[in-house]
Amino acid sequence: MSTTRWAIPAVAAALVAASATLLVVRGAQSRYEREFAMRMARTTATYIAAVTPPPPPPPAPRPPPAARRGRTRAPQPSVPPAPPPPALQLSPAARSYHLPALLSQARALKTLPGWTSEVEVYYGTAPLVDATAPPLTPDDLRELDSKGTRWRGGVALVPLRDRQGRELAGAVAVRPLRVPRGPLPGGLGFALPAALLAVGAAGAIAFRGRPLRRGGYIAAALLLAVAGFSDVRTAARISTDRWLVDTRRLIQDAAARIPPPGVRVTLNELAALVQNTGGELVDGEPGESAPRRVQIDGVERAVVVITIGSNRWVELRTTPAELDAPRWIILLLPCALLGPIGILLLRWAERTPVRQQRVSAIAWGFLTPAIVHLLVFTIGPAIFAIYLALHSAGTVVGLANFRSVLDDPVMWHSFRNTLVYSLYVPVSVALALFAALMVHAHRTRWSGRLLGAAFLSPYVCSVVAIALLWQLIYQMGSLGVGRVDWLNNQATALAAVMLIAIWAHVGGQMMVFLVGLRRIPPSYLDAARVDGAGAWQRFWRITLPLLRPFTWFVVVTGFISAFQVFTLVFVLTQGGPLHSTDVLAYRVYQLAWGSPAGAGIGVGTAFAAAVFVLVVIFRWPQLKLLSRVVRDA
Amino acid sequence: MAPITVRRLSKVFDGGVQALHPLDLEVRDGELLVLLGPSGSGKTTVLRCIAGLEVPSSGDVVIGERVVTQLSPAERDVAMVFQNPALYPHLTVRENIAFPLEVRRVAAAQVARRVLEAATRLGLKDVLDRMPDQLSEGERQRVALGRAVVRGPQVFLLDEPLSRLDARLRIALRGELLALHRALGATMIYVTHDQTEAMTIGQRIAVLHEGRLLQVGTPEEVYQRPADVHVARFVGTPGMNVLQGRGRAAEKGRVIEVGSLVIPMELSTYEGELQLGIRPEFVTLCAANHGVGNADVLVVEPLGSETLVHLDVGGQPLVARVPGFADARVGTQIGVKVDRRRVYLFDAAGAPLT
Numbered sequence: 001m002s003t004t005r006w007a008i009p010a011v012a013a014a015l016v017a018a019s020a021t022l023l024v025v026r027g028a029q030s031r032y033e034r035e036f037a038m039r040m041a042r043t044t045a046t047y048i049a050a051v052t053p054p055p056p057p058p059p060a061p062r063p064p065p066a067a068r069r070g071r072t073r074a075p076q077p078s079v080p081p082a083p084p085p086p087a088l089q090l091s092p093a094a095r096s097y098h099l100p101a102l103l104s105q106a107r108a109l110k111t112l113p114g115w116t117s118e119v120e121v122y123y124g125t126a127p128l129v130d131a132t133a134p135p136l137t138p139d140d141l142r143e144l145d146s147k148g149t150r151w152r153g154g155v156a157l158v159p160l161r162d163r164q165g166r167e168l169a170g171a172v173a174v175r176p177l178r179v180p181r182g183p184l185p186g187g188l189g190f191a192l193p194a195a196l197l198a199v200g201a202a203g204a205i206a207f208r209g210r211p212l213r214r215g216g217y218i219a220a221a222l223l224l225a226v227a228g229f230s231d232v233r234t235a236a237r238i239s240t241d242r243w244l245v246d247t248r249r250l251i252q253d254a255a256a257r258i259p260p261p262g263v264r265v266t267l268n269e270l271a272a273l274v275q276n277t278g279g280e281l282v283d284g285e286p287g288e289s290a291p292r293r294v295q296i297d298g299v300e301r302a303v304v305v306i307t308i309g310s311n312r313w314v315e316l317r318t319t320p321a322e323l324d325a326p327r328w329i330i331l332l333l334p335c336a337l338l339g340p341i342g343i344l345l346l347r348w349a350e351r352t353p354v355r356q357q358r359v360s361a362i363a364w365g366f367l368t369p370a371i372v373h374l375l376v377f378t379i380g381p382a383i384f385a386i387y388l389a390l391h392s393a394g395t396v397v398g399l400a401n402f403r404s405v406l407d408d409p410v411m412w413h414s415f416r417n418t419l420v421y422s423l424y425v426p427v428s429v430a431l432a433l434f435a436a437l438m439v440h441a442h443r444t445r446w447s448g449r450l451l452g453a454a455f456l457s458p459y460v461c462s463v464v465a466i467a468l469l470w471q472l473i474y475q476m477g478s479l480g481v482g483r484v485d486w487l488n489n490q491a492t493a494l495a496a497v498m499l500i501a502i503w504a505h506v507g508g509q510m511m512v513f514l515v516g517l518r519r520i521p522p523s524y525l526d527a528a529r530v531d532g533a534g535a536w537q538r539f540w541r542i543t544l545p546l547l548r549p550f551t552w553f554v555v556v557t558g559f560i561s562a563f564q565v566f567t568l569v570f571v572l573t574q575g576g577p578l579h580s581t582d583v584l585a586y587r588v589y590q591l592a593w594g595s596p597a598g599a600g601i602g603v604g605t606a607f608a609a610a611v612f613v614l615v616v617i618f619r620w621p622q623l624k625l626l627s628r629v630v631r632d633a
Numbered sequence: 634m635a636p637i638t639v640r641r642l643s644k645v646f647d648g649g650v651q652a653l654h655p656l657d658l659e660v661r662d663g664e665l666l667v668l669l670g671p672s673g674s675g676k677t678t679v680l681r682c683i684a685g686l687e688v689p690s691s692g693d694v695v696i697g698e699r700v701v702t703q704l705s706p707a708e709r710d711v712a713m714v715f716q717n718p719a720l721y722p723h724l725t726v727r728e729n730i731a732f733p734l735e736v737r738r739v740a741a742a743q744v745a746r747r748v749l750e751a752a753t754r755l756g757l758k759d760v761l762d763r764m765p766d767q768l769s770e771g772e773r774q775r776v777a778l779g780r781a782v783v784r785g786p787q788v789f790l791l792d793e794p795l796s797r798l799d800a801r802l803r804i805a806l807r808g809e810l811l812a813l814h815r816a817l818g819a820t821m822i823y824v825t826h827d828q829t830e831a832m833t834i835g836q837r838i839a840v841l842h843e844g845r846l847l848q849v850g851t852p853e854e855v856y857q858r859p860a861d862v863h864v865a866r867f868v869g870t871p872g873m874n875v876l877q878g879r880g881r882a883a884e885k886g887r888v889i890e891v892g893s894l895v896i897p898m899e900l901s902t903y904e905g906e907l908q909l910g911i912r913p914e915f916v917t918l919c920a921a922n923h924g925v926g927n928a929d930v931l932v933v934e935p936l937g938s939e940t941l942v943h944l945d946v947g948g949q950p951l952v953a954r955v956p957g958f959a960d961a962r963v964g965t966q967i968g969v970k971v972d973r974r975r976v977y978l979f980d981a982a983g984a985p986l987t
Contacts, residue, residue, distance in 0.1 A: 533732075
């Protein structure tokens with residue numbers, strides 16, 4: 001076996017995978033940097049609008065402080081659109097800013113202690129902080145006015161509106177600053193060393209010809225994915241921390257300047273500064289100054305303590321950006337695994353004859369639609385359900401949903417009901433076997449066919465139709481039997497539903513048994529007859545054992561579907577009366593959609609997950625058995 | 634150990650197919666009778682009627698002194714071995730052999746003893762605890778025999794038990810079967826479509842054709858004095874040549890014309906349309922125009938000790954069996970001679986002319 005023939009492509013695959021992973025990491029990092037810049041620009045614009053004093057009052061004394069305080073609102077994206085392009089009108093001077101005041105305000109930003117952002121303020125199109133910076137174009141402003149934010153030349157631009165928050169007065173730009181992102185010396189992340197390691201591992205395996213060590217390369221690729229994720233998470237964390245720290249400076253500054261001298265600033269006035277940027281300001285207590293993460297009501301929040309004035313503290317809270325970082329795994333993991341997959345494919349191609357390669361490729365081609373279908377409609381929703389079960393109203397709550405499932409008083413009741421309900425399965429299986437034996441014995445005559453069709457007809461009907469039909473029968477009475485309102489009687493409701501289930505399922509189970517009976521060679525029964533076995537002995541000793549795979553199939557699938565019963569209960573009783581027909585699947589539905597606006601989705605899916613685990617625990621031995629008997633059949 | 638008598642037995646199936654025309658058959662006590670016939674000849678139906686698996690449309694089956702026509706298979710005290718061989722797949726060899734005893738509620742100790750006895754007799758002791766699908770074809774057929782033997786029935790019915798085996802195994806098991814028959818001394822009816830098998834094991838052979846019993850006799854009788862043209866054709870490898878012809882008067886005595894052959898032969902009782910039978914070994918080849926006629930050589934099959942030469946005589950096929958390697962080339966004309974003493978004559982309907 002020549003090692004070099006696939007060694008170079010293998011290293012190339014490893015390189016591609018490593019670069020792709022690094023690219024994703026870099027993309028994610030710059031995404032968080034841009035998010036930070038945009039957020040910071042918006043906060044700064046709100047801050048400027050709040051603290052810049054009004055123009056000096058040549059005509060008449062201008063608004064009293066109280067009125068102005070009410071106006072310190074953040075810019076609204078839904079401001080009426082700008083006037084038509086050619087004549088872009090800036091805010092009339094009266095409501096706008098006094099240029100010298102704005103100028104000094106903008107310059108002052110640079111001198112805020114601990115301020116890390118690189119910021120520029122434009123009055124109209126003119127830069128104020130760094131006068132030599134290129135001015136904006138009127139087009140930039142127009143676009144800002146209509147769209148709210150803009151990303152231009154590596155800088156986040158947001159509109160600076162007048163103090164009443166109405167018309168455009170200028171813009172605030174924040175350049176995302178490349179701070180050291182990684183935890184390693186020199187700001188190096190984990191991803192780059194991990195990528196080098198992975199490529200090195202691939203090279204070592206490929207060139208030294210150690211095929212058995214490729215497990216090591218898969219480990220290296222996984223390590224690369226983990227390292228990349230760690231870097232992305234760090235970037236997300238830093239972006240939140242920097243916003244907290246820089247916003248703290250603005251708030252401290254604003255606290256000193258918003259109120260007229262001698263008046264203490266109110267919490268609301270300060271809270272208005274951050275409320276449109278995803279922040280929340282509450283009264284706080286003294287604590288360490290660095291941003292940290294705390295659990296508040298079971299939800300993780302990033303907080304920083306701000307001192308405003310003597311003995312006054314507020315706490316700035318926001319959602320940590322790293323909470324949504326795990327979604328990057330969806331990109332990172334496949335990228336990192338490109339390498340191992342490529343190497344495995346190369347090795348497979350080297351070992352496999354060309355013809356078999358073609359056959360395999362065709363087979364995979366035919367499998368692809370099924371795989372895609374499985375991914376999109378089965379595995380995807382299942383993963384989404386797990387996600388939903390761990391969240392509540394969009395935030396991570398861990399296992400809280402599961403706890404509320406266990407605390408649900410109806411849960412155990414509905415579990416018991418489901419168990420009782422599933423007892424219809426043995427009954428219907430026995431009836432189905434009996435029906436199948438009768439139909440099979442008469443299979444060549446019209447009576448047998450008619451009997452089979454009669455048994456089968458409920459099975460091909462819609463469950464809803466069956467339910468409605470039986471509701472009518474129970475309510476109105478039929479066949480000379482008077483009105484038997486079993487569905488509304490707490491003691492009989494479940495049994496009444498079970499009766500309908502038997503009626504609906506016998507046909508399908510009979511079909512399975514008929515197939516099984518048809519597969520028993522007649523010579524077995526002939527041999528048994530000559531051997532002296534009577535009809536009863538032939539059934540117990542020959543027919544029933546030979547039907548065993550089919551019996552197990554019917555029983556296991558019957559129990560599985562009994563555990564999932566929903567439609568009958570939904571149409572007939574809605575779980576009533578008094579929860580006497582409340583079954584697991586219906587309880588899931590009620591928890592998920594019963595509370596207003598789907599607030600219980602998380603609890604509902606948690607319940608569903610719990611039911612799934614239960615079903616698996618209960619059915620696992622039977623499923624194992626089923627696969628065995630199906631193999632035997 | 635009981636004789637079997639079948640009286641006027643017939644069977645019409647549900648669709649109106651007459652599978653059996655009324656037939657009489659007598660199987661002597663302890664005899665091994667072979668029911669021979671091509672597929673569809675009704676031989677299996679006869680067997681199933683005797684076993685009680687089919688209800689005859691008319692006629693009676695007598696086993697020993699009892700008329701069993703209306704009895705169930707269980708009450709007839711017969712054992713049957715099937716072609717496929719119908720071992721219960723969910724039971725071990727031991728349980729399969731024990732099955733006929735267990736359904737008859739024989740005591741467990743006795744079951745164990747008799748199963749072991751039967752297994753020893755058939756060389757199955759080592760495989761008693763295997764499942765049927767773990768056995769070879771030959772072992773499976775032996776287990777089926779064991780299941781029949783274990784009960785010690787009066788009558789054994791064997792429905793093509795060896796047809797699924799390869800040639801070598803078939804010959805070996807044939808010998809075992811004969812030894813078993815000698816040892817048990819039971820009455821056996823053996824159904825087969827293989828005339829070689831019938832000749833080698835049958836004490837008597839009953840030949841069936843299209844639901845009719847054509848002849849019952851010893852292998853020698855069936856071979857040498859076929860009672861019907863179908864029997865003649867069916868028995869022997871290859872079977873007898875049967876040619877359509879007619880007798881007529883000629884200058885010197887009388888002759889029979891079959892295709893391109895003109896065979897001088899005295900006919901005492903018959904003239905006109907007839908069928909002439911001649912076994913391949915009594916057809917000899919000679920130079921063209923030196924025999925009773927000429928034939929085209931179609932196929933030459935050398936078998937080593939002998940050669941089969943397939944000929945065409947005026948549109949009718951004729952097979953000659955010649956010793957060693959024949960000097961006949963495909964596509965040439967060759968002369969044919971027949972041994973006149975070995976010629977069989979049948980009338981147009983197939984009955985022998987004497």
